[in-house]
Amino acid sequence: MFPYLETLVFLPGVIGVVIFFFPSEFPKRYYKGLGVAVSLVELVVAAAMLVQFKTGVGGYQMVSTYHWIPTFGIAWSLGVDGISLFLVVLSAILFPIAIFGSKETKDPKSFIAWMLILETACVGSFLVLDLFDFFLMFELTLIPTYFLMSNWGFSLGGRAAVKFFVYTFLGSAFLLIGILALVFIHDGGTGQVTFSIVALAHTQMSSTAGRLIFLAFSIAFLIKAPVFPFHTWSPDAYSQSPITAAIVLGGVMAKLGTYGIIRFDFQLFPQASRSLGWLILTLAVAGIVYGAVTAAGESHLSRLVAYSSLSHMGFIVLGLFAFTQIGLSGAVLQMFNHGIYTAALFLLLGMIYARRKTLDTSKLAGIQSKAPIMAGIFTVVMLASIGLPGLNGFVGEFMILLGTFITHRWWAVIGVSGVILSAVYMLWAYQKVFHRRDPEQRSFKDLSIREIATLVPLVILIVGIGIFPNVLLSRINPSVHKVLSNSTTQSIVYHSSLGKVAGR
Amino acid sequence: MLSFLPYVVGLPLLGFFVLLFLGRRLGRPAAGIVGSVAVGLAFAGSLFVYSGLVSRPANQRIYVDRLFSWFHSGSLHVNVSLYLDPLSMTMVLFVTGVAFLIHIYSIGYMGHDERFHQFFVYLNLFVFSMLILVVGGSLPLTFLGWEGVGTCSYFLIAFWFERPAAASAGKKAFIVNRIGDAGFLLGSFMVYKYFGSLSYSHIFSQSSGVSHEVATWISLLFFVAAIGKSAQIPLFVWLVDAMEGPTPVSALIHAATMVTAGVFLMARLNPFLALSQTSSMVIAIVGVATALLGATAATSQNDIKKVLAYSTVSQLGFMFLGIGTGAYVAAIFLMVTHAFYKALLFLGAGSVIHGMGDEQNLKKMGALRRFMPITSVTFIVGWLSIAGVPPFSGFWSKGDVLDSAFVKSPILWIFGIVAALLTAYYMGRETYLAFYGPSRWSDPIKPSAHPHESPGVMTYPLIVLAVLALLGGALNLPFGSKIAFLSNWLAPVFASAPSAPQVSSSLEVILGVVDAVVALTGVGLAISLWRSRWDQPALEPKTLQKAYYVDAAYDAAVAVPGTWIARESNQVIDPKVIDGAVKTLTDLVSNTGKLTRRLQNGYVRSYALAVSFGVVVLLGYMLTRASS
Amino acid sequence: MSVPGSWYLILAATLFGVGAFGLLVRRNILIMFMCLELMLNAVNLTLVTYSRMLNDIAGQVSVFFVLVVAAAEVVVGLGLIVSIFRGKRQVTADDLHILRG
Amino acid sequence: MMYLFATVLNGSPIKFPQISYVSILPEIILIGVAATIMLLVALIGRTRATYGYTGLGVAAALISGVWSYHLNQSVTSHGARSVIGGALAVDGFSTFFMILTSLGLIVTLLVAEAYLYKVAARGPEFVALTLLSASGAMLMESAYDLLVLFIGLEILSISLYVMVAFTTSRKLSKESAFKYFILGGFASALFLYGLALTYGATGSTNLAKIALFLSNNTLTSNGVLLAGMVLILAGLGFKVALVPFQFWTPDVYQGAPTTVTGYMSGVVKAAGFAALLRVFFVAFETLRADWQPVLLVVSVLTLLVGAVLAVVQKDVKRTLAYSSINHAGFILLGLYVATAASIGDSLYYLFAYTVMSSGTFAVISMIAHLEDRTEMSLSLTDLKGLSSKYPKVALSLAILLLAQAGAPFTIGFLAKFSVLSAVIQAHHYALGVLAMLSVVIAAVLYLRITLSMYSPVVEKRDVSDEELVQAVSLGAVAVEVEEETQVKVKSKIPLPAGIAVFIALAITIGLALDANPLVHFAAQATLLK
């Protein structure tokens, strides 16, 4: 079989590295095209993988393993399941769009190279089945992002980049300790050093150890997502990144956190995930409300999106820790959806910025009368983000809240308030920016064909998934079911014996 | 024939897409015609579907059309399915019908607007959403329509978004509605939790299985949704602001159809209400209070549309009174007739505004009957109808509601009667201020304002609606069960309801007479007070003008502190407290660094001292380790 | 019988301490350097004493090497000092404290 | 002749030890080539071009490296041996370090080429001194006797004093040379005193004999021994810059010629650690309970001081000096854990660190050359605009710095990972967390340097740091990116330095992608005895 996953993981990164070695005579204007082409190839491969993916199966598919550093028990192991599937597809969709929509003129060579490396890091993080590899890829995302942010970002991009890097790195520090602790506890029990998550899933440990390691893992993921109160890097990072990077940051990289929770927290520490779920749920709910309220007071659009992401990621985390099939499926679906509409929002912000050189709501007004198409598309995206039924944001949100309501009623009740508040800040901002009349009556060009072409795929996805979310859900559900049944089986086995699981 | 239902729903959607992509190219009036035709065909189609439904025996008049699976996970299966029963059929019919008329009217009314085609884009989308709302086969699908109409309402209120007031009003409507939506969502969750499904056919077949408490919770949560959508106390404030939208919008959305969705929802969920006397009572009380509040506020408004807006609030209150007292049919009956006469009144008001060159202040009108004969006549029909003067439709429908209120509790009835009296009065006041008395519009500043009758495209819908308002009572005349068409038609829907309160025919006659007298009294009062006068501050107290300052209270209690909290959260808590904590940590590091680096003072002796010091410490430690 | 080795060793330790103390408190570069030599001599004394106490030649051999090292160090060190302070009237270590922090 | 002389003196002949020249060939080559260079200078005279001498030096380093590798191979197949009367050991450990030293030496010499051009008159001497110094390092690394160790240490140090002082026309250079000399002398004295006390306590200076003595005898009074051990620790700790013996490091690193700084941070530190390891794990193995807590405290302090003080610095070389202190703490961490695996991990770390650090200073030195400044105190702001002027240089530096920070797909990451895994495997969780915290703090310093490289030269009003931070956290500003003042300077990157940096980069990334060789290599080097 064609090595889909290997191609997906390595293609962009390798080409990205090669680009660094291109001679300086290579014409600068071709780099962007090259970047788009490579990421489109990636998209095609991802689509082919999507077609190959068997529905109704819960486990990993297309698994391949290569023993990388046998001394440390490290293998290079790839595999895809319903949870990672659409995150990979999401990355494959967003990268060509982001690169195509980029307007960076400075040093396009490095820009494209870093973007492609970032794609490898993102896709790799979703596809690897080995904790070491995951950590490697998880960390690797920081470097291109750091450079993109500091070199092509806004005036304070450098500082935001450092803040972002250090903050997330701090989380990773705990993650690494957690990984090692887990591996060596497993080693102590079985005498086998391995980083394979499949093998480590059945590690026996004391509940205290489980909880501590769970927290070590979680802190990294909560920072990455971000979840209240570990979010303060995100407004700075989102607002100071070049739009292209912000798309990836908000669209794809935030999902690394929630993906990590499902893949690692739930599968490796089912006990602790449940016993400490209330803590994370509370943070999630606090984030939903806090993010929305703070967004309402925000006047910078990118920062507003950052706070809204805080709120939305809160929803996703809520769905995860509801520990219901509905909530978890909804959360996985919502990860994809959030990526789509956040990316679209950032693209639109980029277009506004290109015209007005500001994203301050107090300096923008009356765009709708000058640019109805932009306003229309913005409205659709905004409504998707608010969670309007019929658009993609709704189904996930509904399932999350429903799933949470079943097991954690009061958290869901507070979470529902996010539905109200999201309308408040979004419409408020929309009114300021698009409605009213521009007091200075400046000209404002509507979207060009190119820009529309950038946005249309996303709008189609927004509407399409809003109506036919089953296309995704039918692939997501079996894997989610497996995750949940694994964790419940495990919790039973934990009290009796390990034999059953091993036999399964 | 029933299978034609998806096309009925789909036609406005088709219209929407055609107009969205080709609207600008079609230009005017073609875009308007396309929009109207789409809705017109939908109306025709719904008649066709109706004939299919009515041909079935009464107890089998439920048609479920499962189109495709929307989303599923675990035990949750939500389908996109249409659920047609007499209740939704009624809604489909009057929604498409009234909407068709208003579409036609809009061709004239919006004729000069620069975003003419866009108006129809929104209108068609609205009709589609409204249809989904009424025929949706499961709670999420209803919610889709519910949110869809809300969104269209937002678009249309803010249609003239260059005006800050319009933009704000649109936003306000959406946000206030969202509060209700939260109730809807929570209600749905409760339903799923206790029924394991969200589709109506499943829920209704098992509804008797839940406890009183659960039923109360579910019905109250949905009532929260209804309060938002149908502008009841305490969430009615958005509806008055919504008058910033074009008048056809006010007529269609904020009078005839969307705002009644709450009533529809409660009627749809009657099995739960049937199980919970508590929530029924709550609904009735909220309804009658709203009716009274709306009516009193309407007596003192000077804006021609705001009177109608408060009137709508008040009438919706009547409908909820009906729902709360168990008179579902009466509520639906009132809803339908209200759609006729309120649409008529709004369109009439629109005609006046159109003719007056966008003047809305009643105090600057007067004597318009001479210039706008058709408008004034149809408006008067609307007035008498809403006032409940026999034999206009309002008399019959409102009478039914009040009757059941009387049976339930005379106190409710008394409040209802007072509200009815006021209804007749304030509409009379409006009619007199607009069409009678001296003309006050010859404003030297605006000499161009020259009132004129509206074109045929606007007046014909008025005439049709006037006829409907006059004769709409025929739908459910209280003269024996055979003529009570609506009651029979809707009976299967409300079969689970314990028993609609029955009044003895003699009492019914007495109450009818009382109603008529009250209506006439109101009319007489209006005539006597406003026939020759137009400025009576004593009759227009500030408190009523401001609708008991509820809006201001919201500003003070929610908006101002809300803004403050948001700003504080954004500018103080996030950067100073949370990020501040992070920064404190980083500062701790850098300050430690700054302090420690002072030890590195540059003198080589000091470095040697440090080395020696290290040796001293190490030796000191070894002292503890040395064997004796 | 000769004086016990420990006396010598205590003397050496004291010399070492005095040398170290001198290094810590003096600012004349040359004198600091002399203190270093003093410390090396203290070590030499220690080594010779141990050599006697252990009846082992290794200690004396060590002294031999230390002498060579000290010589080399002095040559280079003084060369360094000369090249640094040539033409300056002052050889105070405290003048050299630009690098710090 | 020798034999005759000896017979005359004393009736019995002197038993000369068997000299295995093969085993000390690397040192011999270095010393021999150094001497040859001096001879050539005397014969040919000086030219401004020093290619020839550098070439000779590199060749010597290369050959001695290759030979060390050969020794390493033979040792792994035939087992370790001690040579020349037990004074030297040839084992996996020493050969590992000798290869590392050769590598560092090659990088240093290649980079020095550009620097030497500026001090042309003394170029050959510099090459010779570097070779001699490296031979001292190799001696330290293979020494099996404290006395040999001391001689090696002095060979290394004394030549280093001269190298640091090579550009004394600058005040900073003078100061750093002086400080290094005085403190180095002090440390030597401490070490020597420690040696003397150890000798007194155990009756020998030979590591094996010390170990044997200690395992055979239980001392009733081990005070002298402990004091000796502590003083030796202080003396060696000085060389590898452990807290509190680290004070010289920032000053000297900053003031020394960058080439020499690179050499110090790489080769010298490696040699110091080699000595430390050898002494403590061979001679004082039995005293583990006594020195382990000391190493714990020292390594924690070293980690923290290195990281925390680095982030408040403004000078690039000074910052890197603190970073090297932080690295030393990490290496020591592995020694503290003191399992076979952890020592291998420490060695791996040391190798990675030496390569990365040498490479980093090589780039810094290259920048000095490109900017046409002989020596400089390179502040962070001086680096601004570097990326637009020399993108390749900037990228190389960025990669090396990030590797030092522990970025994935570099040996820097694997190094940190392996040391940490040893720490965690030994259940020192809190220590692991602490170490990672120091890594996070230290990351700031690397990022700050890259940041200034990639930020444009802005000729605008100075905005204070506080203001900027304020602005970021308020998000109130969406200032446009200032137009850069584009200064395209087309200085040519010197080829030798380019090769040096390339070597460093290739190892940094290449040995991370295929990690097995180095992992095995380091693991085998743990065969200490």
Add this chain to the structure above:
Amino acid sequence: MIATITTPDLVTFIAAALAALVGAIGVVTLRHPIHAALMLVMTFFAIAVLFVEQGAQFLAAVQVIVYAGAIVVLFLFVIMLLGVDKRDAIVPKDTVSWQLPLGLLVAVAILIELSVLTKGVWATGTHSVTSSINGVSNIAVLARAVFSTYLLPFEATSVLLIIAVLGAVVLARIPRASTEEEIALEKESDVKEEVEQK
């Protein structure tokens, strides 16, 4: 134990020890470098005496030749060369106020700690059998050791001497700023550095 010590030994030891100590203290305290250097010579001599007292005659000789004869002379040369006449006292207004007390404390602490650690037992090693010093003559034993066990370090010291020569050559040849312009530049850079540092 003291009773068994012969008087000449005791007297010699005490005299030499006193001389060494006085010399050392003199080095540390005397203000003028030349005086300090002379005091250093005294210590060296005293130590040489102590070497002889312990049977290390050869080393005593070397000590006198190398230290007193060569090293101190070198010191004196440098003092003359630099023409240092500025005196530096041990206690003048010190820039680092805590240096002196702390230095004293540390030095004393090291001494105390050492003596406590030893508890009078200084040499715990076993007596050597293989390389005993009770040989024919001190020089012969020493030579035997140097050429057998310590051959390698002995050879290595030659490298040290090369370095010493090389170092001296290099350091002596360091070019001074030759032209006036360069001197000006140097001063300027010095000032700049100082400013930067502050």
